Amino acid sequence: MANFRHADTMRVGAEARLIVETLRQVTPRAEIVAVVTTSGRTVPGFDLEPLVGAKSQSAFEGIRERVEAQLAGKEPLGSFTCVIDDVEWGVLIDAIELLDGQIVGALIVARHGRAWSQRECSLTRAFGGVFSQVATLATREGVLLHQRRLDELVSQVAERLMSATADNHKEVLNWTTRVLAEFLNSDVAFLRRNDHVRGVSILEAEWPLREDVPDPDPLGEVRFDADPIFMATKDLREPYLPGLEDTTENYMNRVEEGSGETLIAGAAVPLLLGESTWGVLGFIHFALRAWVPAEINALQAVASMLVQLQARIDAEERTAYNAYHDDLTDLPNRRALLRELKHRLGSRRDTAVLIVDLDRFKVMNDFLGHATGDRLLITIADRIRTSIRATDYVARLGGDEFVILLDEANSEMEVLSSSYRLLTVIAAPVNIGGQHVSHTASIGIAIAPSASVHSGLDLLSWADGAMYVAKARGRNQAVVFDEELRQAANERSRMELMLREAVEGDGLRLHYQPEVDLRTGRLLSVEALVRWQHPTLGLLAAADFITIAEETGLVLEIGRWVFAEACRQLAVWRRDYPDLAFIVRTNMSPAEFTASDLVEFVERCMRENNVPGERLCIEITEYAVVDEPEKTANILRGFQQLGVEVALDDFGTGFASMTELKHLPVDLLKLDMSFVEGITTDEYDRAIVESIIRLGQALHLGVTAEGIEGTEIIEKLLELGCHRGQGYLISQPVSSKDLTPMLVAGGVPLSLLRPAKPTLEFASTLS
Numbered sequence: 001m002a003n004f005r006h007a008d009t010m011r012v013g014a015e016a017r018l019i020v021e022t023l024r025q026v027t028p029r030a031e032i033v034a035v036v037t038t039s040g041r042t043v044p045g046f047d048l049e050p051l052v053g054a055k056s057q058s059a060f061e062g063i064r065e066r067v068e069a070q071l072a073g074k075e076p077l078g079s080f081t082c083v084i085d086d087v088e089w090g091v092l093i094d095a096i097e098l099l100d101g102q103i104v105g106a107l108i109v110a111r112h113g114r115a116w117s118q119r120e121c122s123l124t125r126a127f128g129g130v131f132s133q134v135a136t137l138a139t140r141e142g143v144l145l146h147q148r149r150l151d152e153l154v155s156q157v158a159e160r161l162m163s164a165t166a167d168n169h170k171e172v173l174n175w176t177t178r179v180l181a182e183f184l185n186s187d188v189a190f191l192r193r194n195d196h197v198r199g200v201s202i203l204e205a206e207w208p209l210r211e212d213v214p215d216p217d218p219l220g221e222v223r224f225d226a227d228p229i230f231m232a233t234k235d236l237r238e239p240y241l242p243g244l245e246d247t248t249e250n251y252m253n254r255v256e257e258g259s260g261e262t263l264i265a266g267a268a269v270p271l272l273l274g275e276s277t278w279g280v281l282g283f284i285h286f287a288l289r290a291w292v293p294a295e296i297n298a299l300q301a302v303a304s305m306l307v308q309l310q311a312r313i314d315a316e317e318r319t320a321y322n323a324y325h326d327d328l329t330d331l332p333n334r335r336a337l338l339r340e341l342k343h344r345l346g347s348r349r350d351t352a353v354l355i356v357d358l359d360r361f362k363v364m365n366d367f368l369g370h371a372t373g374d375r376l377l378i379t380i381a382d383r384i385r386t387s388i389r390a391t392d393y394v395a396r397l398g399g400d401e402f403v404i405l406l407d408e409a410n411s412e413m414e415v416l417s418s419s420y421r422l423l424t425v426i427a428a429p430v431n432i433g434g435q436h437v438s439h440t441a442s443i444g445i446a447i448a449p450s451a452s453v454h455s456g457l458d459l460l461s462w463a464d465g466a467m468y469v470a471k472a473r474g475r476n477q478a479v480v481f482d483e484e485l486r487q488a489a490n491e492r493s494r495m496e497l498m499l500r501e502a503v504e505g506d507g508l509r510l511h512y513q514p515e516v517d518l519r520t521g522r523l524l525s526v527e528a529l530v531r532w533q534h535p536t537l538g539l540l541a542a543a544d545f546i547t548i549a550e551e552t553g554l555v556l557e558i559g560r561w562v563f564a565e566a567c568r569q570l571a572v573w574r575r576d577y578p579d580l581a582f583i584v585r586t587n588m589s590p591a592e593f594t595a596s597d598l599v600e601f602v603e604r605c606m607r608e609n610n611v612p613g614e615r616l617c618i619e620i621t622e623y624a625v626v627d628e629p630e631k632t633a634n635i636l637r638g639f640q641q642l643g644v645e646v647a648l649d650d651f652g653t654g655f656a657s658m659t660e661l662k663h664l665p666v667d668l669l670k671l672d673m674s675f676v677e678g679i680t681t682d683e684y685d686r687a688i689v690e691s692i693i694r695l696g697q698a699l700h701l702g703v704t705a706e707g708i709e710g711t712e713i714i715e716k717l718l719e720l721g722c723h724r725g726q727g728y729l730i731s732q733p734v735s736s737k738d739l740t741p742m743l744v745a746g747g748v749p750l751s752l753l754r755p756a757k758p759t760l761e762f763a764s765t766l767s
């Protein structure tokens with residue numbers, strides 16, 4: 001490459017000399033190579049010794065006179081032949097002019113005899129152009145003018161770059177490359193990006209835009225190690241302006257052979273992003289080119305703006321990407337899924353929606369730790385990604401739930417068989433840090449034939465419903481949402497609507513189920529159980545609607561109503577039965593523990609109804625503790641500080657381990673009825689109940705049994721050391737009014753509990 005670098009006024013002389021010498025080298029047949037200036041004009045550094053052979057000295061004088069006359073305006077400027085001392089001379093001249101068009105001198109190349117070749121003519125012109133540039137910059141006005149135009153260029157580019165967006169930024173890059181190239185008179189300009197990870201240089205913008213770009217484009221992506229020039233741009237830190245000094249004749253010849261172009265000059269300005277070279281802005285001239293510091297400064301300014309633009313666009317793209325992707329697995333997220341689903345349904349393709357939910361993932365996650373859980377999720381995400389077809393789609397909904405969209409899903413059989421294939425793929429053991437973890441999943445499927453018009457949300461909720469059925473049927477299977485499930489789902493959403501009305505209106509009731517001392521029949525407590533006075537179905541038990549309430553969040557409002565109502569009722573009983581000290585228990589769902597004001601709420605209800613904490617108990621299940629054990633424990637301690645008792649309901653069915661129990665602020669364990677039922681018949685149940693009773697004793701916790709339906713169970717419980725219980729045998733849950741006889745009696749007759757040995761004192765007072 002032939003470049004003259006940094007031609008400022010100080011160095012103009014050296015530059016000019018170098019240009020003349022180079023011209024001499026590339027036109028070996030010339031006998032005269034000289035620079036003349038117009039008379040009266042001085043251009044610093046241009047008073048060069050002409051390169052003239054001794055024998056041609058007088059001819060040069062003659063030629064100089066002609067040229068000077070021409071320059072003075074007497075004759076038009078142009079190449080000519082003339083005869084001096086009987087020898088014919090061929091003279092090539094090129095004017096040296098300032099930026100404003102003023103001609104200050106000329107470059108002369110002459111020899112005798114033969115005509116000049118096309119190449120020599122164009123060479124001289126190219127060198128004349130460089131001289132013009134050097135001359136311009138040798139004058140103060142020239143420098144200032146050039147600087148001003150550069151400043152304008154930079155601010156024009158800055159303005160355009162500033163308003164670029166991710167959508168039009170390619171266009172803006174091409175535009176920038178073009179205006180820079182036009183300004184600098186470059187023949188080719190380009191912007192390339194370095195991909196250091198893949199070790200390639202990538203074309204981002206170019207000028208002029210090539211028309212028939214081959215595919216693949218040999219200039220599109222080039223490995224750094226494929227070419228020393230590209231290697232040089234990889235970690236370029238400073239502008240690279242290969243100069244004539246760096247250039248060998250050999251290289252120039254090669255360029256000429258290879259390109260048909262005579263001389264090539266270039267500039268490469270790095271785009272620096274912190275420690276790394278983000279890319280390079282390059283300019284190529286099929287001629288000579290002098291670069292001045294002001295130009296390089298301007299290019300560096302543009303380069304840094306380009307990097308900033310790129311950083312901004314990357315950030316925008318990253319944000320947009322994050323908005324549609326899941327951090328952990330890098331799969332599309334829920335939002336992306338809904339967009340895709342809408343698109344697919346809109347284009348009327350047969351689509352099947354599969355919701356894949358890992359079985360008991362939470363237990364595994366808690367047991368093996370979240371890091372392991374995360375790795376398992378990543379592995380499963382990859383497995384799904386690689387096992388579906390290119391036209392299918394997978395997203396992660398969050399947690400352990402994935403959604404797959406199957407394309408061309410026209411038969412239920414096909415979709416089912418794809419689903420079972422997926423289940424096998426998912427369940428293959430994963431090696432995580434030496435442990436083999438294997439995990440089954442359940443799949444719910446909703447199929448939308450192309451002819452149907454359903455919303456994506458409908459399909460998702462149907463697939464979700466089918467997935468729950470798959471879980472309920474024993475997990476590790478796929479279930480299609482069919483007509484039967486559809487009806488059940490419809491029923492459910494109707495229920496949901498009506499429940500909301502009931503909660504907002506006056507549709508809820510409380511029933512109370514007594515707990516008694518199994519040895520005496522004395523009333524110990526009543527458990528408040530919510531009921532729904534359904535307009536057509538009658539009075540519904542909590543079991544019939546509490547799950548819906550929990551899933552829809554309605555349970556929060558229900559819970560508040562229940563507790564307030566229980567307190568109100570307790571106040572009435574305290575007034576009517578001042579001698580009875582039984583406790584009123586209420587149930588609270590895990591969701592209620594997310595409210596930050598739960599303890600304050602409880603305290604307010606107590607205060608407003610003037611009931612002491614000692615007369616209240618709050619029942620929770622182990623599930624309330626699982627998610628945020630610390631936070632829940634704090635709330636429970638808050639209850640205890642108010643004097644309110646805390647009971648662990650359905651104990652034995654959740655996952656709270658025996659050791660965790662030690663740290664939980666609870667006062668009472670309620671043995672789940674599923675074990676209680678079996679204690680007279682099932683060894684296993686009896687063993688569990690017995691161990692829970694022992695545990696309660698060891699931890700100084702009360703233990704009570706739920707679901708007592710037969711007297712033989714009471715006998716067994718007493719034998720095992722549990723003497724508290726509730727159940728249908730003693731009483732069904734009843735309204736406050738129906739509870740009155742028992743309140744009056746202070747309990748139930750002992751005969752009811754132990755018919756075999758009716759005893760006396762207490763029972764007789766009751767009848």
Ligand code: C2E
Pocket residue numbers: 513528529530541542543544546555559562586587588589619649650673706707708709726727728729733
């Ligand atoms: P739970 O707290 O374990 O309540 C006991 C459930 O078993 C009650 O059903 C009760 O009617 C029933 N039951 C009691 N004794 C027997 C028996 O001897 N045999 C049989 N087969 N069943 C018996 P219910 O009222 O339908 O409540 C079901 C669950 O709903 C409750 O289980 C509790 O977890 C929840 N629940 C009830 N009321 C509320 C409430 O106000 N708020 C919240 N968050 N949950 C509630």
Ligand code: MG
Pocket residue numbers: 527587619649
């Ligand atoms: Mg309960």
Ligand code: MG
Pocket residue numbers: 649650670672673706
């Ligand atoms: Mg229970």
